[in-house]
Amino acid sequence: MEPVARWEPDSRGRLGRAALELFAERGFDDTTVEEIAAHAGVSERTFFRHFADKREVLFAGSGNLQTLLVDAVIAAPRTASPMEAVAAALESTGPFFEERRDFARQRQAVITANAELRERELIKMATLASTLADALRQRGVKEPAASLTAEAGIAVFRVAFERWITDSQRRGLSRVIRESLAALRAVTAEA
Amino acid sequence: MEPVARWEPDSRGRLGRAALELFAERGFDDTTVEEIAAHAGVSERTFFRHFADKREVLFAGSGNLQTLLVDAVIAAPRTASPMEAVAAALESTGPFFEERRDFARQRQAVITANAELRERELIKMATLASTLADALRQRGVKEPAASLTAEAGIAVFRVAFERWITDSQRRGLSRVIRESLAALRAVTAEA
DNA sequence: ACCAGTGATGACAGTCGCTGTCATCAAGGA
DNA sequence: TCCTTGATGACAGCGACTGTCATCACTGGT
Incomplete structure (x- = not known):
């Protein structure tokens, strides 16, 4: 058995990719941070631990x-x-x-x-x-x-x-x- | 008796002056729109009818x-x-x-x-x-x-x-x- | 004098961005 | 074995902003 890590690694990278994908698909305003976080498999709170605000994910x-x-x-x-x-x-x-x-x-x-x-x-x-x-x-x-x-x-x-x-x-x-x-x-x- | 107008005129101007005064006194972040509105004698909703957002009051x-x-x-x-x-x-x-x-x-x-x-x-x-x-x-x-x-x-x-x-x-x-x-x-x- | 329309406002509920705080739990030493 | 160190989740809460409906002075026509 692989020792399963508690969390998938690189949540920051997954958040960044999920955000760009969702923004491109539905637009910035119609995408909530909760959706981005869910898409990346983390909580909304974790998004804000990696990025100061919703916009910053595109400028990291x-x-x-x-x-x-x-x-x-x-x-x-x-x-x-x-x-x-x-x-x-x-x-x-x-x-x-x-x-x-x-x-x-x-x-x-x-x-x-x-x-x-x-x-x-x-x-x-x-x-x-x-x-x-x-x-x-x-x-x-x-x-x-x-x-x-x-x-x-x-x-x-x-x-x-x-x-x-x-x-x-x-x-x-x-x-x-x-x-x-x-x-x-x-x-x-x-x- | 003076026929009292229903509202004081120039609520937009009063909002603008109240905002600058409060921002200068306590800073932008520590001033709520509700406080600006109260200071101008109107409701918070009225602030947003005159200015698209909290910042815009300084750029009108x-x-x-x-x-x-x-x-x-x-x-x-x-x-x-x-x-x-x-x-x-x-x-x-x-x-x-x-x-x-x-x-x-x-x-x-x-x-x-x-x-x-x-x-x-x-x-x-x-x-x-x-x-x-x-x-x-x-x-x-x-x-x-x-x-x-x-x-x-x-x-x-x-x-x-x-x-x-x-x-x-x-x-x-x-x-x-x-x-x-x-x-x-x-x-x-x-x- | 009446009456319908207009426009600025208040009231209120609701969404969402964002923060503070505490608990959890794997990993890595001492 | 125990303690510390992250990275995370859960949850409560604030404040910015919006949608919606009611109110009521004012205005213009009849």
């Missing part, structure tokens, strides 16, 4: 992206200008998302369909910008250059990500990021 | 700002570049906030102190950016220039607004906006 992985970006900014050559460092960091996320394209699409569709989820996504992006600004200051960049570079960089990422997700020509994310940054440079130079 | 006036900006973008001279049009619109909000400096400070302090309120503010800003992008497209600006100009413009506004609120030298908002835009131009040119 955002720490990875943050680490990726910050590390890349820090690793950029000393000679790189602030915007060059941020640009390099953004482009370096290409493979990360390229590997998870289907997941990213489904998740993004769920988020786009719900205002509360869009709110949460925005604050994650803002946190990202703030962390990026910190990393730039560590490189010796002063204010307001650090904040503005970070904010502009995130704006570029958002625009590029949306274009990538909906791009019928399936251009690579890194490439779309490069093109979007060039477009930003063009409009700011015109002012 | 944001439509004014939106109108101000969109009108200014549309009114910008045809010869103005997209970023020039946005810059002019942003600067034109100076007097609007200058008149309400104390209110803006108190409101901003309440918002900054609470994560949920920061989320709501971000989505208002994003909506603003989106509306601004629409106005630019009406001027014939193509994508992604319209979105990027709008996003960058809002980023400038956010950075400038925060500097203005905390500025010990009390420089004017319009001036801080101009300086922040110049700083953005500098960092993007460097890339």
Whole structure:
């Protein structure tokens, strides 16, 4: 006889998958936390032990992206200008998302369909910008250059990500990021 | 005898003032909607008839700002570049906030102190950016220039607004906006 | 003067997100 | 063997928000 563990392992992972599946099927509002928990075979209380709130289950992985970006900014050559460092960091996320394209699409569709989820996504992006600004200051960049570079960089990422997700020509994310940054440079130079 | 009206007029305004007062005093989380309603002399249900949710009471006036900006973008001279049009619109909000400096400070302090309120503010800003992008497209600006100009413009506004609120030298908002835009131009040119 | 419609409100029940608290029980040492 | 350490379930409770119905001043037409 296998010694049966008291609980199935990875309840957190099961909760995450159940949530995305149910949100995609019936929508965020029409899915209760109790249903997600039941689908994952745990109690509602356990859901809230793993995720601070119902929305957070879709954003638990955002720490990875943050680490990726910050590390890349820090690793950029000393000679790189602030915007060059941020640009390099953004482009370096290409493979990360390229590997998870289907997941990213489904998740993004769920988020786009719900205002509360869009709110949460925005604050994650803002946190990202703030962390990026910190990393730039560590490189010796002063204010307001650090904040503005970070904010502009995130704006570029958002625009590029949306274009990538909906791009019928399936251009690579890194490439779309490069093109979007060039477009930003063009409009700011015109002012 | 005065013919006593059945209800005091302007319950919406009273709710708004009561909410800001209580939020400033005890914080957003430690204030219940029932308390706000009682303070304004109405029922909790009436609060939710005027405001979609507890947070929205602090953002009801944001439509004014939106109108101000969109009108200014549309009114910008045809010869103005997209970023020039946005810059002019942003600067034109100076007097609007200058008149309400104390209110803006108190409101901003309440918002900054609470994560949920920061989320709501971000989505208002994003909506603003989106509306601004629409106005630019009406001027014939193509994508992604319209979105990027709008996003960058809002980023400038956010950075400038925060500097203005905390500025010990009390420089004017319009001036801080101009300086922040110049700083953005500098960092993007460097890339 | 009457009377039907309108609109803002109160009252009340109900759902759901979320929290605090306590008990349970497997696993891993000392 | 005993004690500690998680991870979990069970349950009560608060507060945000909604649906629904009743109330009643006001308004406009007759």
